[in-house]
Amino acid sequence: MTPRASSLFVKMTVVSLVLLLLLVAVMAAGLAMGSSGTRLDSIWTSLFANGTGHAMEDAIIWRIRFPRVLLAALVGAALSLGGLVFQALLKNPLAEPYILGISGGAAIGAIIGIILGLSRIPGVSLTAFAGSLVTLVLIIFISSGRAVVVKDALLLSGVMVNAFCTAVIMFLLSITQDNRLHNIIFWLMGDLSASQIQHVGMLAVILLPCFIAIFIYSNRMNLLLLGSDMATSMGVPVRRVTLVLLVITSLMISVTVSQCGLIGFVGLVIPHLLRLLCGPDHRILVPGCVLGGGAYMVVCDLLARVLPPQGEMPGGVITAMIGAPLFIFLLRRSKG
């Protein structure tokens, strides 16, 4: 192995290990903290031994916190990775999972589900997923054709579809009354409170292959940054790579949004932060975003649970409250 290839491996391993440790640490904190505190050794005993001996404590860890922490990690990983991929594909630093309007479609589907009085899971999740898929097909249909997936066409059609979805959402909100309005607003702000282990398992089954597929394409994302002509002349099938990454990422985002609602800024903050710390190589950034994005979302969800004196707030509020100032700081720092 060359010094460079081995240094790439070393860097990839070090970054991944550090972020994995961080993720494990914040997941442990997420399991330990809540309305009732739990000792770390009790968590260990409950998860990996025969239980703590306290049925209530085991139930809190297994049925409430464990699925929620796992869901937060998966959601953060998917949103962060989605941002990274869209920023590379569109060569736009402001691109994130929601820029193509996929979240708008999911939101319409979810609101329709809530208005129809469907259960949160699987009813609202399924309608949200269906909404995002319709939007995805619509965007690909608009922006493709003879010049398959031209990045500006993709960006513009995404912005337009998103604007249309926002109008439909406002219309649906204006005709909705009673407690369904509260449910809609809570979902729109991003919420992980309705997590169940079987749904988290299903999400993981869909997301993990997406993470692996994107990692396989990570070096091609490096080449796409040189421009499509240069990448093509180096043997990269640009159209195919773009389309595959677009479909994988959109699927990843739509299933994620259908589970947790709209959570912003994760896809902006984590890729930019990691780029600043680890450089531009996507072979390092892809695993970094999966682990770092997961850790960030677990922390935000933990804060959303423990900060309010009573009840909890949507996780999307915390990701935006931390993410927006952090992004401005990163922007100023990169300009300097």
Add this chain to the structure above:
Amino acid sequence: MSPAIRIHRLHCAYPQTPVLRDLTFQVDRGELFIIIGPNGSGKTTLIKALAGLLSISSGEIFFKERSLKHYKQKDLARNIAYVAQADIADSPFTVQEMVLMGRTPYLGILGLDSRADLEIARQAIAFTGLSHLAGRRLSSLSGGERQRAYIARAICQHPELILLDEPTAALDLSHQIRIMDLMERMKTAQGTSVVMVSHDINLAAMYADRLLLLVDGRMAACGPPSQVIDERILSQAYDCGLLVDSSPAGPWLRVNLMRNDPEQNAET
């Protein structure tokens, strides 16, 4: 001499707009072939078509006597390198990282390079005189240095044919000469065929083995500079007055532009 690339009755069109019309010519191996012509004459379209980046309307492009469309993209990338006109000033990569990307056609999907790849990249960087800048980010280099880095990336592909779209555009005189000297050395030292687009006819006259003059997508002239650098041909092609004389700097022709005001030309 056997051709490096052969073009037969090539037609290219953007939707409802024909750009290249009925072009037939060939570029010999180890030749420095420069495409000149007025704005909008189809130079960039032609070089992109030669690189396999555009679908052609009709005709054929043969590389090593095999149609370009029968090559797999990766095989083509191992034979033909392309340096685009656009300047990627905001690239986040260092010179070495970007040059090593030229090895992509020879590497696996994750692009993990071998010791040999690293050595090839080091030689390409040294050949273009950028060894002292290998660790610098592209965005921190001058236009001329960046252009040489892109050429080093193309060299790293180990191509038999290198295509460059206006590599000297927007460069100062010193960098223009350095780039053209580099092309000359690639031709003589490595036997690489070089096809490039240039707006600078004097520079083209100094270095080209042959010139192709495009006007409205058609071949107006093709041959050695002594045939193409002709007052009548060029003034018709560019629709302006000019004089051609021998350059005092060497054995090549020189094009002198004339002002539109005849009295001013007479005075000077």
